[in-house]
Amino acid sequence: MQVAEKMKVHEIDAKGVYYRDLNEKVRQAISRGEKEILLKNVNGQYYIGDGLRGGDVRITIEGVPGNDLAAFMDGPTLIVKGNAQDNIANTMNGGKVVIHGHAGDVLGYGMRGGKLHILGDVGYRIGIHMKGYKKQVPVVICGGTAGDFFGEYMAGGVLILLGLDEKSGKPVVGDYLGTGMHGGVIFVRGDVDRERCGAEVGITEPEDGDIALLKEYLTDFCGDFNLDIEGIMKKGFKKLTPASLRPYGNLYAY
Amino acid sequence: MFTSLAPPEYLAAIDHEKCIRCKRCIQNCGWGVYSWGGERILIDTSKCVKCLRCYHYCPTEAIQILDNPVRFKSNAYWSYHNIRNIKKQAETGGIPLSGMGSDLPYPILFDHLLLDACQVTNPSIDPLREPMELKTCLGKKPSSVAVERGKDGRLKLKTEMPPQIKLSMPFTFAPMSFGSISLNAQKVLAMAAKECGIIMNTGEGGLHEDLLPYKDNIMVQVASGRFGVTPDYLNAGVAVEIKIGQGAKPGIGGHLPGEKIPLQVARTRMIPVGTDALSPAPQHDIYSIEDLRQLIYAIKEATGYKKPVSVKIAAVHNVAAIASGIVRAGADIVYIDGFRGGTGAAPIIIRDHLGIPIEHAIAAVDDRLRQEGIRNEASIIAAGGIRSSADAAKAIALGADSIAIGTSALITMGCTVCGKCYTGNCSWGITTQRPELTARLDPEVFAERLINLMRAWNHELKEILGALGVNAVESLRGSRERLRGVGLDTQTLDILGVKPAGM
Numbered sequence: 001m002q003v004a005e006k007m008k009v010h011e012i013d014a015k016g017v018y019y020r021d022l023n024e025k026v027r028q029a030i031s032r033g034e035k036e037i038l039l040k041n042v043n044g045q046y047y048i049g050d051g052l053r054g055g056d057v058r059i060t061i062e063g064v065p066g067n068d069l070a071a072f073m074d075g076p077t078l079i080v081k082g083n084a085q086d087n088i089a090n091t092m093n094g095g096k097v098v099i100h101g102h103a104g105d106v107l108g109y110g111m112r113g114g115k116l117h118i119l120g121d122v123g124y125r126i127g128i129h130m131k132g133y134k135k136q137v138p139v140v141i142c143g144g145t146a147g148d149f150f151g152e153y154m155a156g157g158v159l160i161l162l163g164l165d166e167k168s169g170k171p172v173v174g175d176y177l178g179t180g181m182h183g184g185v186i187f188v189r190g191d192v193d194r195e196r197c198g199a200e201v202g203i204t205e206p207e208d209g210d211i212a213l214l215k216e217y218l219t220d221f222c223g224d225f226n227l228d229i230e231g232i233m234k235k236g237f238k239k240l241t242p243a244s245l246r247p248y249g250n251l252y253a254y
Numbered sequence: 255m256f257t258s259l260a261p262p263e264y265l266a267a268i269d270h271e272k273c274i275r276c277k278r279c280i281q282n283c284g285w286g287v288y289s290w291g292g293e294r295i296l297i298d299t300s301k302c303v304k305c306l307r308c309y310h311y312c313p314t315e316a317i318q319i320l321d322n323p324v325r326f327k328s329n330a331y332w333s334y335h336n337i338r339n340i341k342k343q344a345e346t347g348g349i350p351l352s353g354m355g356s357d358l359p360y361p362i363l364f365d366h367l368l369l370d371a372c373q374v375t376n377p378s379i380d381p382l383r384e385p386m387e388l389k390t391c392l393g394k395k396p397s398s399v400a401v402e403r404g405k406d407g408r409l410k411l412k413t414e415m416p417p418q419i420k421l422s423m424p425f426t427f428a429p430m431s432f433g434s435i436s437l438n439a440q441k442v443l444a445m446a447a448k449e450c451g452i453i454m455n456t457g458e459g460g461l462h463e464d465l466l467p468y469k470d471n472i473m474v475q476v477a478s479g480r481f482g483v484t485p486d487y488l489n490a491g492v493a494v495e496i497k498i499g500q501g502a503k504p505g506i507g508g509h510l511p512g513e514k515i516p517l518q519v520a521r522t523r524m525i526p527v528g529t530d531a532l533s534p535a536p537q538h539d540i541y542s543i544e545d546l547r548q549l550i551y552a553i554k555e556a557t558g559y560k561k562p563v564s565v566k567i568a569a570v571h572n573v574a575a576i577a578s579g580i581v582r583a584g585a586d587i588v589y590i591d592g593f594r595g596g597t598g599a600a601p602i603i604i605r606d607h608l609g610i611p612i613e614h615a616i617a618a619v620d621d622r623l624r625q626e627g628i629r630n631e632a633s634i635i636a637a638g639g640i641r642s643s644a645d646a647a648k649a650i651a652l653g654a655d656s657i658a659i660g661t662s663a664l665i666t667m668g669c670t671v672c673g674k675c676y677t678g679n680c681s682w683g684i685t686t687q688r689p690e691l692t693a694r695l696d697p698e699v700f701a702e703r704l705i706n707l708m709r710a711w712n713h714e715l716k717e718i719l720g721a722l723g724v725n726a727v728e729s730l731r732g733s734r735e736r737l738r739g740v741g742l743d744t745q746t747l748d749i750l751g752v753k754p755a756g757m
Contacts (some may be wrong), residue, residue, distance in 0.1 A: 023555055046548070051485045051556025071552040074485050087539050090552065091480045106539045110480030112524060128538045129479060133524040153534050155525065183529055246512060246530055252601075252676075253348030 010034040015041035019066065023047055030057055038062070044085070049073045055095070067104075070097045073114070086123070089116045094136070098224045102144065111138040111157065118142045119225050124174070125149040130184060132156030141221045148174035151240070152198075155183040160217060162189045162232060177201065178240050186240035187214055189232070202243040210239055260341040262300040265320045266308070270294055272316035279308040279317060284681035284691050285674075305672040307681035339602065349601045353675025353685065354661060355502055355594040355639050356606045363613035363742070364645045368755060370736040372723040379725055381716035387726035388712060390656050392493075392633040393418035393562040394586045416586065417562050419473070419492050422451030423712045424650060424727050428591075428637050428660030429475050429495065429566070431459025433510045433519045433531065434598030434675070435664075436692040438700075439684045442667055444468035445701035450708045455658075458497060458508065458533060460522035461490055473564065476553065478507060479533035481523035488556050493587070495564040496549060498537070501595025501638040504568030504609045508533035509599070514678045516687050547583035554584070562586035569593060569615030569638065570608075574622035581623060581632045589658065590615050592638025596661040598685055599676030612638035613652060617750045620653025620732055643714035652750065653732040666703040667695060 010029050014022050022045050029037055035056050039048070042063035049059060049070040057076040064083050071090040083101035087109065094113040102120035108127045113136035121144035128149070130138050138157035143164045150173050151159050163172035178186055179198030187210070192203055206214065214237060215229070222229040266287050268279075273295060280288040285301045288308065302319060309317045326337045339350050372378040379386070394416040402412040427443045434457065441464065443454035448471045455473045456465075460482020465472060469490050476483050477497035488494055499505065510519075510531040520527040540546050550563050564587035565580045567573070577588050592612025597605065616636045623629040636654035639661070640646055646657040661671065668682035675685035683695035719727060722736055730736065738755040739747050747754055 020555075027558075047552055047555040050552055051488065053485060067548055068552045072483070072485050072488060072556045087548065087552075090539060090549075091476075091483050093484045109539050110483070112480075112484075125538050129532075129534060131480075131525055133526070136524075152538070153532060155529065155532070180532070180534075182532065183526070248509060248530065248532075250347075251349060251509075253342045253346040253350045 008034075009036045009038050011038045011040060013041055014039050014043070014045060014063070017045070019045040019047055023050065026059065027052070030054060036060075047071060049076060049078050049095075049097075052076050052095075070095065070116075073097075083120070084118075089114070089138075089140075092116070092138070100225065105147070108138065108140045108159075111140070112136055113138050115220070116140045117221050117224050118144070120144045121146070123147045125152060127151045127154060127157070127159045127186075129153040129155055130157040130159065132184060139217055141217060143221075143225070143227075145170050146173050149176045149179060150174065151178045151181055151184070151186045152176065153180040153182070154178060154186070154242075157184045158213075158217065159184070159186040160189075160214070160221075161187070164189075164227075164232070178242075181240070181242045182244070182246070183242060185210075187237045188240065189235055189237050192238040192240065197240070200242055200244065201240050204239050204241065206237050206239040210237075258300070258341070258345060260338045260345075261324050261326075262302065262322055263338075264299065264302040264304045265322050266297050266299045266302040267318045267320060268295055268297060269316045269318070272314045274314055274316075276313060278311045278313065282307045282311045282681060284679040284686065284688065285677075303672045303674045305670050305674070305681050307668075349603070351599050351676045352602045352605060352673050353596070353598055353600075354671050354673040355596045357673070358606050360611070363611055363746070363750070364641075364648055366740050366742050367613070367648050367750075367752065368738050368740060369644075369647060369651065369718060369722065370738070371721040376723050378723050379720040381713075381720040384720075385725060386716045386719055387728070388423045388715060390421045390424040390727060391418040392421065392564075392587050392635070392656055394632060395630040397630055417493075417560055419453060419562055419587075420451075421453065421656060423708065423715070424656045425450075425452050425646070425708060425711070426473070426635060426656055426658045427452070427454040427663055428596070428658040429455035429457035429473075429497065430598070430660060430664075431457030431475075431481075431510075432462050432522050433459040433514060433687070435685055436683055436687060436695060437462055437464060437518060438692050438695040438697050439664070439667060440465060441697035442695070442700045442704055443663060444471060445697060446663075446704035446708060447471040449701070449705050450712075452708070453492060455495060456491070459510075459519070460524060461487055462518070462522045466490070475566075476549075477533055478535070478537040479523075479531060481525065481531060481533075484524075485556055488553060489561070491561070493562045493564055494553050494557060495566055495587075495589065496537075496546070496553070496585075497566045498540070498546075499566070499568035499570075499591070500597060500600075501568045501591030501593050501609055501612070502597035502605045503600040504570050504593075504604075505535060506601070506604055507535035511678075514687050519687055543579035543583050546580065546585075550584045564589050564635070566591060568595075568608075569610045569612055571610060573610065573615045574618040577619040577634075578622050578626055578628070581628050585632055587633045587635060588619065589635040589637065590619060591658075592636070594639030595637055596639075596664075597675075612636055612649065614746075614749055616649055616652040616654050617734070617752075621751060624732075643711040643718070646711065647715060647718045647730065648737065650727060650730050651733055651737050652752075653734075655731060662707065663704055666707050667700045 044066040046066040051072045055075040074093040077096040086104035091110040096115045099118040105123035124147035141160040178201040400412040447454040458477035472491040473493040474491040512528045565585040566589035593609030633655040637658035680686040
């Protein structure tokens with residue numbers, strides 16, 4: 001009986017629906033107790049999943065959702081079957097977002113919990129001021145390449161960059177990697193050019209504990225996209241951590 | 255004698271004849287000026303900030319705090335502070351910090367503006383015996399309203415009103431975060447706000463659970479660090495504010511040092527104990543008015559369009575155009591903070607040299623929004639060094655809907671505007687997290703004092719309105735005809751939209 005309940009999918013056709021009306025429909029469906037929601041024909045509608053709660057809610061999105069997907073979200077799982085745009089998981093507190101394509105700029109801004117998995121490339125300023133709190137460890141994993149300012153002001157959580165499409169020849173990450181970083185950890189698959197990093201970053205080899213942690217996170221990631229974890233783990237990773245937890249401790253005269 | 259070549263600013267002196275060695279001064283000083291020497295109190299005057307805590311708690315009035323007469327040779331160009339800062343920077347290589355608003359002698363326009371009063375030809379009103387309406391609603395107002403007849407035959411409003419914050423007087427408390435001030439200081443603000451029918455503002459530091467009983471009198475803030483921001487937080491208060499800038503430090507971010515982040519602050523901000531809480535200078539998801547609109551509506555979506563959204567900016571050169579953009583981006587309230595506005599910590603060089611006075615900013619923003627026909631789209635909260643109900647009345651006459659007060663509220667808690675908030679040693683228990691210091695600030699006792707201040711200002715405002723011959727603060731709002739300038743040049747008068755006295 002429970003299995004049958006779970007199979008029930010509530011469909012909403014988003015074609016030509018204004019974002020405010022679409023999100024209201026989603027909120028109403030959740031308040032009615034719908035757990036499995038399918039949004040069809042999504043075409044740039046903003047704020048899908050914004051402020052939604054409920055760890056047992058799953059929303060599948062067909063089409064390209066607009067900016068601020070999963071902003072302030074705390075619990076649900078969003079699965080995007082294509083590309084997505086900017087500001088995903090803005091100040092997200094919990095839940096999971098899975099993007100089966102590329103995504104834009106400023107992802108995971110101020111994110112405090114939950115997971116953001118992107119199969120493809122991402123833009124600039126990913127994971128800015130991500131922060132951890134107690135059991136909340138936000139995790140952002142990007143399968144492709146990233147632009148400049150990856151992990152800027154990072155205060156906590158985990159950022160993983162894989163650069164899986166090695167044939168593309170594109171640099172895996174842009175400049176100013178981890179600028180202003182004062183917490184958390186970044187793992188980059190392959191080598192990291194010191195000159196691309198912010199002055200606040202220390203580059204080391206991952207230790208055994210780190211590898212175990214990476215495996216745990218990547219097992220989940222590979223499960224979402226049906227990827228082979230062994231192949232991914234074959235190539236080495238670099239671990240980036242803040243050189244100081246107080247990078248600006250000596251800035252002021254008292 | 256001193257390790258620094260910058261002589262101490264103040265001299266703490268004890269009359270040892272009067273001193274009864276009770277050691278209250280040692281206990282009360284958060285700065286470590288006093289210590290026990292076995293027979294008498296010893297003084298390290300270099301640590302004194304003239305906060306006067308020791309003076310007030312000395313039972314025999316044995317303590318005197320003097321401005322140090324040993325200063326650098328006086329010079330009309332090279333001020334004491336210029337020389338002192340250079341010496342400090344030569345010793346540390348750091349950026350000198352300060353708390354509170356700028357204390358430099360820039361012109362104070364409030365002191366060049368005078369309010370009108372009724373004589374002979376138009377009657378004044380006695381607020382003690384006649385009704386006087388100070389109620390203020392903050393939020394978007396419709397450009398027109400439709401009415402319809404209800405079933406009972408009476409007319410009622412047909413137009414759906416956007417969400418409003420209802421204030422029983424045109425004041426709010428300025429945002430001050432838990433971290434910059436103590437939880438007890440926040441409780442004082444919350445209790446007084448509830449009693450006075452106004453609101454306090456969490457600042458960017460999250461909402462401590464102890465403040466939840468006051469949630470109907472709280473505006474929560476979202477800034478670049480996004481500390482403590484969750485869906486519950488956004489929905490907890492009566493409104494949400496996006497902080498872009500602060501008058502005391504326009505264009506720069508915040509930095510709460512790890513030393514000021516003990517367990518309770520960390521819990522409320524949702525960050526680990528002892529790490530620095532950095533609020534980046536910009537919000538990196540806002541590079542344009544369109545981006546701001548996106549965040550405003552992200553918040554409206556997360557709060558079901560039930561809470562007004564305020565956007566707080568520092569008063570800067572192009573404030574009118576920026577405010578217009580903010581209103582067009584969908585903000586319900588524009589909060590403008592003048593360069594005199596207070597802070598818990600700001601580089602002195604920024605505080606003293608960036609931004610513009612609030613008086614100019616209110617006039618410019620009010621003008622611009624009226625010219626564009628969008629003044630009704632948002633309320634204006636003005637802040638930045640409001641010292642009295644007269645400043646407030648003048649700001650309202652220039653075009654503000656409501657006034658936010660920060661420093662004045664802290665003064666009721668014992669603050670003497672010593673400006674050392676950034677050290678975390680406040681002996682009055684306000685801008686500190688040291689438990690032995692914060693315990694001094696009994697929220698109930700000091701809430702009473704703050705309530706007294708608000709009550710007094712409310713009375714004064716009513717007296718001013720009565721003298722003006724109007725019976726509602728609404729009638730003063732933007733009524734610059736009721737202001738006259740003294741000693742102001744033509745251009746300044748033009749910007750303020752005020753006639754010179756005598757005209």
